[in-house]
Amino acid sequence: MGFVSFAGRVLFASVFLLSAYQEFTEFGTDGGPAAKNLQPKFNSFTKNISVHLGVVVPHVELKHVIAATIGLKGLGGLLFIVSSSFGAYLLVCTDLLLRCIVFLVVIYAFHLCQVYMAKIDFHI
Numbered sequence: 001m002g003f004v005s006f007a008g009r010v011l012f013a014s015v016f017l018l019s020a021y022q023e024f025t026e027f028g029t030d031g032g033p034a035a036k037n038l039q040p041k042f043n044s045f046t047k048n049i050s051v052h053l054g055v056v057v058p059h060v061e062l063k064h065v066i067a068a069t070i071g072l073k074g075l076g077g078l079l080f081i082v083s084s085s086f087g088a089y090l091l092v093c094t095d096l097l098l099r100c101i102v103f104l105v106v107i108y109a110f111h112l113c114q115v116y117m118a119k120i121d122f123h124i
Contacts, residue, residue, distance in 0.1 A: 006081075013077040016091055020073035023066065031063030038062055069094045 079087025
């Protein structure tokens with residue numbers, strides 16, 4: 001039973017390790033496609049934070065954020081394989097929280113579309 005548990009952890013962690021390896025090979029000098037895809041969403045997120053909270057968000061280089069997520073995915077995957085719960089926490093934090101930021105921006109954009117569409121009177 002111990003081998004099955006270990007094999008399951010290896011298979012689960014391999015998804016994160018291969019994802020980190022792919023992002024590492026595509027990283028380049030500007031952060032790669034991950035930074036290019038995240039840039040508009042991150043700008044919208046910082047703009048929304050600045051407008052609603054009235055706080056100026058400091059400038060953050062996205063290539064540093066992407067490099068940190070690559071490192072945390074790799075470290076979390078390796079720690080998860082050796083049965084460390086800290087590795088699982090790292091995987092959750094890097095993957096889930098980064099995606100939550102992106103989804104919050106997208107959901108907010110859809111909310112604005114519904115508000116504007118309600119103001120428009122359609123006559124067919």
